[in-house]
Amino acid sequence: xxPFEGKTYWLIxxxxxxxxxxxxxxxxxxxxVIVSARSKSRLLELANDLGSATALPxxxxxxxxxxxxxxxxxxxxxxxxxxxxxxxxxxQDWDVKAAISMxxxxxxxxxxVLHHIMPQLIADDKGDVTLVGSLAxxxxxxxxxxxxxxxxxxxxxxxxxxxxxxxxxVTVRIVNPGFIKTRLTDKNSFVMPQLMKPEKAxxxxxxxxxxxxxxxDFPRPFSWLIKAMQLLPDWVVYRGK
Ligand SMILES: NC(=O)c1ccc[n+]([C@@H]2O[C@H](COP(=O)([O-])OP(=O)(O)OC[C@H]3O[C@@H](n4cnc5c(N)ncnc54)[C@H](OP(=O)(O)O)[C@@H]3O)[C@@H](O)[C@H]2O)c1
Numbered sequence: 001x002x003p004f005e006g007k008t009y010w011l012i013x014x015x016x017x018x019x020x021x022x023x024x025x026x027x028x029x030x031x032x033v034i035v036s037a038r039s040k041s042r043l044l045e046l047a048n049d050l051g052s053a054t055a056l057p058x059x060x061x062x063x064x065x066x067x068x069x070x071x072x073x074x075x076x077x078x079x080x081x082x083x084x085x086x087x088x089x090x091x092q093d094w095d096v097k098a099a100i101s102m103x104x105x106x107x108x109x110x111x112x113v114l115h116h117i118m119p120q121l122i123a124d125d126k127g128d129v130t131l132v133g134s135l136a137x138x139x140x141x142x143x144x145x146x147x148x149x150x151x152x153x154x155x156x157x158x159x160x161x162x163x164x165x166x167x168x169x170v171t172v173r174i175v176n177p178g179f180i181k182t183r184l185t186d187k188n189s190f191v192m193p194q195l196m197k198p199e200k201a202x203x204x205x206x207x208x209x210x211x212x213x214x215x216x217d218f219p220r221p222f223s224w225l226i227k228a229m230q231l232l233p234d235w236v237v238y239r240g241k
Contacts, residue, residue, distance in 0.1 A: 003210050005030035008076045009128075012060060012113055013083030015042035017182030018132070021202030022080060027052050029206070034073050037083065060109030061101075070116030078128030078209075079117050081110045086184040089145040099146030106150035110157065125169040130209055131158045133176040135217060135226045143190075151176075162214050175208050175216045177201050178223060194222045 004026055011026070013019040015037035026033045027050040035043050036058040043055035058069040060083050085105045087098040110131060121127030136144055137151030158174035165172055179185055179192035180201040196219060208216035217223035229237060 002029040004206075007078065008032045008034065009078045009080060010034045010036065010073050010076045010117070011080045011082065012036045012058070012109075013081070013132070014046065015039045017184065018177070018180055018198050018201050018205070019080075019082040020046060021198045022082065022205050023050065023053065025202050025206045034076070036069060060112060061104045063112055066109075066112040067116065070113070075120060075124075076117070076127070078130065079113065080130040080132070080205075080209075081113055082132040083109050084132065084134075084184070086147050086187065088143045088187055088189075089147070090143045091145060094145065102146040103150045103153070106147070107153040107157070110154060121170045122165075122168065127170045128209070129161070129170065129172045130205070131172075131174050132205070133158070133174050135176050135178050135223055137176060138226055139230055158214075171212050173208060173212075173214050173216065175205050176218070176223070177204065178219050178226075194219045 009026055009031055011019060011023050011033055014023045014033070014035035016039075019037070023033050023035050023046060031052070033050065033053045034056055035046055035053055036056050037043060038057060038059050040055070040057040043057055047053040047055040056069050056072055059065045083105055085102055087095065087102065089095055089098060114129070117129075121129070131154055133154045134147075134151040136148050137155045140148055155174055155176070158172055161172040177196070179195045180198055181195055182198055185192060185195070201218075204216065204218045217227065
């Protein structure tokens with residue numbers, strides 16, 4: 001039997017790309033999925049296709065929207081925070097509005113959602129929390145002003161929650177994908193190694209959700225390369241004129 005059978009998940013960032021595919025996989029595995037994002041029409045279309053899904057539009061940057069939606073969601077077995085925005089940005093192209101928006105959606109939005117979800121999971125001493133980070137969160141990469149910091153913050157958040165909840169029945173995990181072909185990466189003009197289809201990336205996330213393992217970085221070997229960069233001395237990483 002599928003570990004998702006009969007369970008209810010709240011999936012935030014479900015209208016497009018990776019989230020849409022995760023929703024399909026969960027529904028196929030017998031879960032009831034509550035799908036949230038801003039686009040009501042895309043969510044209704046998805047819920048209609050899936051059958052066992054409920055569409056609850058929400059903007060994670062709006063505390064009231066998150067509060068009312070969380071009230072409508074009620075008790076769940078798990079939450080997946082996948083909402084994200086991305087604008088490639090070099091230091092030379094500083095755009096404070098876009099940078100703060102990335103922090104707001106990618107990180108602060110997770111705080112707003114978890115504020116409503118964690119008390120219930122902790123009281124019940126059970127539940128499942130999946131945060132979708134990025135390999136870009138492991139170190140400062142080129143053209144990642146705002147985005148890299150937002151994902152580093154999300155990884156740090158997951159690590160703290162993992163410590164705090166280590167003796168509880170609540171599972172916390174972080175999944176860090178590499179490049180996925182979605183509207184976000186369509187903005188990139190550089191070569192993206194091991195670019196994945198959203199369906200493939202979703203299968204990695206769903207597989208990770210079958211286990212209690214805390215951290216899942218994919219795809220290999222690209223994820224190994226990014227993490228290995230942390231071990232290199234700065235003079236190697238930043239060599240130039
Ligand atoms: N694509 C990649 O290469 C890649 C790599 C690593 C990590 N990721 C991460 O994977 C996640 C999904 O990205 P994706 O590539 O699938 O992008 P996507 O297709 O643009 O999907 C992003 C999702 O986030 C939702 N969202 C954005 N702003 C929101 C807001 N204010 N409130 C609620 N929902 C909001 C979007 O829905 P609405 O627009 O309808 O609100 C959409 O459902 C993101 O967290 C991203 O950072 C992506």
